Amino acid sequence: MNKSFTPATLLEIYRKARLINLIDERFRGLLRSGRLAAVYYSPRGQEILAAAMGVHLQSTDYLVTTYRGIHDQLAKGIPLKPLFAEYYAKATGACKGKGGPMHITHPESGVMVTTGIVGSGLPIANGLGWASQLKKDGRVTLVTFGDGASNIGAFHEALNMASLWKLPVIFLCQNNLYGESSKYAKCTAVDNIAERAASYNMVGVTVNGNDPEAMWRASGEAVARARAGEGPTLIEAKTFRFMGHYFGDPGAYIPKEEYDDHMSRDPMPITRAAVLSGGAATEAELDAYDAEVNALIDEALQFAADSPFPDVSEIDIDVYGAAA
Amino acid sequence: MNKSFTPATLLEIYRKARLINLIDERFRGLLRSGRLAAVYYSPRGQEILAAAMGVHLQSTDYLVTTYRGIHDQLAKGIPLKPLFAEYYAKATGACKGKGGPMHITHPESGVMVTTGIVGSGLPIANGLGWASQLKKDGRVTLVTFGDGASNIGAFHEALNMASLWKLPVIFLCQNNLYGESSKYAKCTAVDNIAERAASYNMVGVTVNGNDPEAMWRASGEAVARARAGEGPTLIEAKTFRFMGHYFGDPGAYIPKEEYDDHMSRDPMPITRAAVLSGGAATEAELDAYDAEVNALIDEALQFAADSPFPDVSEIDIDVYGAAA
């Protein structure tokens, strides 16, 4: 795929990433002030990679993500109201308040599974890909996971099967250098996770996930490969987790120099500057976009806040379906 | 390790392999005639690799093997009487007739675990290696498994951990090209399993397991590496399974040409010829060895046949130990 990376594409990526960024900031504010009480795994620092992948996907494509998945879900196009309402545990939430942040599901936007179990999304993604292969619907399945997940058995079984069956699946490993409080090198006996693709005769690429163009190219190639029926790809997007594992994690285990070094390369301001220097948008336009997004956030938060909690009768619903 | 491969070493390997070979032939005869009734997974064709590894090990080293493990157990030095009696389900069996062929255990000869679950021995081997590392007892742990096992999650988790912790473990994959009735290529998305070692920064070697010298060198290097505390090795020993998956399996799924081609390279007669041409032994001496082994087999079979079945009271013993 040698489509050229235009300023317009950069802007599109920035806008998606900025949406994620503004929502994450707002959520952390709400959590800090106690107005929102929910488990929360901030995607801060990982916005660009999700956005650069997202611009290649259609709403009919499938996404399987994790507890740290709000950036993937937003990049996939999930609407704010059902998403926020689910965080607020409300009846109007995507999952009626029954799933919560770790289990966001929204089939209309292709968000099929959000799992709280490390590595478990990968085998499921294969099944979605198998169905697409059978139906010849041309859909691509994106499954995202962390560096720590690359050490669990499900990763191995899933990549081997995906390669054997040439499934239209993209395995996106977001290597943010930590799994909870454990350092990458202490848990992962390989320099670059993408090298593991060789164990499955699979294409594997390591890319700087915080570089919009590099991430956009790697993603585009993987999506094109999948759509063409040429099989899966393992993308390792190097990035960093700025806000600790979960909201409230002081991240004391991260050496200050390491943290500052990454912070100094925060992809959001860098990308914003690139958009401006590229001429795709002016300061004023970007500020206007922020205002626009903030208005949407306000509206969705209001919706979530105003919505009722699920009725207790919901407890016995959705346990089993109507018998076939 | 550049010890030279002498005719004496070849003879030693041949003798171990021949012991396995003669016992396997006898067992299949007994099963055919119905005088032995037990699940049996023949190692026919895989004798040399087990023997060439075995000559490097001491009785204090640990072995973790599988249902197809009789060649590994014999190469490790398990005595015939408790082994045969266990196949005969007798009270004098290594496991008092409670474990059976798939669960042979004999700590005195280092046979710590025999599992019937594919891939499950690998994580356990790491623990034995960890204990040796803590005790600094210089022991090596050998864990053997098949090509099919290289596709299960436990394989991945175990190799990653072994490499991170530099454990004194040797992962010996006996690639006999089939997992039950499934062909290697249909299940395993890599040309050579040893390539998977790269996913764990581990040394990986693919060797012709039916070639005594090549297998002896690869094994010696791995054992030396483990003893020196330089970490684990993944050895892929290419071989072939001549007698189907289990005793009674007609092996109809193996194309005749493929089978005949491998049969024409049966390592037992070839190695016997090499021993003779190498001058380490004469026809007469090898025949005498066979007679000697057959006498031991007769004796052990008699012992097994004459032994009593376990008393029914055994049912409630060995469920829990005496409280600490």
Next chain:
Amino acid sequence: MSTATAAAAEAKPEVITFTEAFSRALHDAMEMDPTVITLGEDIGDEEGGGIFKVTKGLSTKFGTDRVKTTPISEQAIVGAAIGASLAGMRPIAEIMLMNFITVPMDQIVNHAAKLRFMSGGQTHVPITIRTRTGAGAGTGGQHSDMLEAWFAHVSGMKVVVPSTPADAYGLLLGCIFDNDPCLFIEDQLTRTQTGPVPVKGEIIKLGKAHVAREGKDVSVIGYGRPVRDAMVLAEKLAAEGISVEVVDLRTVSPLDTETVLKSVAKTGRAVVIHEAPKSFGCGAEIAARIQEALYSELKAPVLRVASRDVTVPFSRVLEAEYLYKASSIEAAIRKTLEKRAAR
């Protein structure tokens, strides 16, 4: 009989084995519905159609896209079934033997069973996991376990165990076309035993127990292999004038409490049977429900007959000692009939 019916009789044997019943259900389901697909180890015809030949012919007839032989990767097998079901398929995943189901427990319990609820009903997981097991084959501790109690304890799952070939056919179809994850357990010991031929395409709905034999003195409640023993015993005891009612649960979970209580309310006595070890097994739940609901009606304590609380031994002598015995079922039935001081 007319030559026509004679021909029909010829064309269609009077009985089939469990294996044939499992196989027919798979063939018919795949024929009935193109969304039915299946995967598992060695199931394709290139591999001989499965270790017990249950899937023989499927890959040839329906193609290797719908019938996939997999690597030895149980987590990937169940995960693929789940994912495909989310996209509208009805996958059937084979786990060769039940002890290997310990490998994909996360996929089954944390995902298949919970996704409908956690998604607020937006998605559901209509998969069937076929597995086989059973003690008595001399395969020892890691190849014989009945673990159905684990899954019965997991809401969202359905657990089904047939006791006749006809039930096996109808219930397997019931699982395949049910809209929730079903665990279907095949007994490896009785697989060559025969029974009447089921009606093609006739589904047995899940969740209903079946009164396999009516009686008035004591209710024997169970599922799977032991129910076959109970039917034989019931016949034998009838000669002595002891009238045994046999309730075959068919679906172990969700449990059809209504049918069970109706029977025991009538007989006043209950013996609960299963092959799995007794302690913390499914029989405990059945007994607990009966004694709670029918305290005043019970003429005797609810008794349980099951296998011993130990690992399945290899040696036949010990394996026989491990396994529940028909004689123990008979003894339990007689015990419930003994006179006893009323409370």
Next chain:
Amino acid sequence: MSTATAAAAEAKPEVITFTEAFSRALHDAMEMDPTVITLGEDIGDEEGGGIFKVTKGLSTKFGTDRVKTTPISEQAIVGAAIGASLAGMRPIAEIMLMNFITVPMDQIVNHAAKLRFMSGGQTHVPITIRTRTGAGAGTGGQHSDMLEAWFAHVSGMKVVVPSTPADAYGLLLGCIFDNDPCLFIEDQLTRTQTGPVPVKGEIIKLGKAHVAREGKDVSVIGYGRPVRDAMVLAEKLAAEGISVEVVDLRTVSPLDTETVLKSVAKTGRAVVIHEAPKSFGCGAEIAARIQEALYSELKAPVLRVASRDVTVPFSRVLEAEYLYKASSIEAAIRKTLEKRAAR
């Protein structure tokens, strides 16, 4: 009091939390016995000493060879514990949350629990698997399950659930120094609650239930968190003249039937409680044994109070509805005391 005892009192606080109790048991065990080692995700001090700080200080004090932070590889974690135990060590494996124990089920069930039996007693597996769980924290369907019933159904395993910090300390030591594989379950909801300080090094032997409060009208039998509710209720009901005996199982399996039956034989009434969903849970086994052994002594059916048979919901409104309620325990106690027609 003398200045000496005053100083002692100062040096040693009167109460400790569950978390402190777990932590002390680990520290003391590693100090007492050099073969005690531990591994798990994020447990080292470089990682902050574990998500709830239970393992804090261990790696610094005993070294990173004996205290190993692992990759996210539960099968490898439990397998390594098993292997090391076969070589004479006493490993403690931490599975961060109980839902993740679905991943290493094969290692636990097919290996840890069976090796002693399958080897004819030549080897055994003295490992302790520490895990934590519990609903009420708003973490939803994949982070709250109580799955102890699965393990209670597996012979060879011991399942332990403490209800006080002192028990937590003594029972965790009991698991570590026991010669069989033990599953030790820590409740994440009560971890900051306090109780009397245990005696250093004092082991509570496994397999014995504890009569936490004597009474004569009704026996409340359970383990873990609900036992704490029962103790409060017993106090409250005593004021009304209802004398409640509370039996804390401590070891869920193997079950101390003797102590349970002794209590119910005395009171004639039983209420069985646990947090896990009711159906096919451990309470069923307890109820089944009681009704079988004490048919004539029971003055009322054995009642069970447990959580709902559904996935743990995220929304607090629903989560509260899912969870067993102290009020339900009280209602059950009163129900067993109602007059009823004798049989």
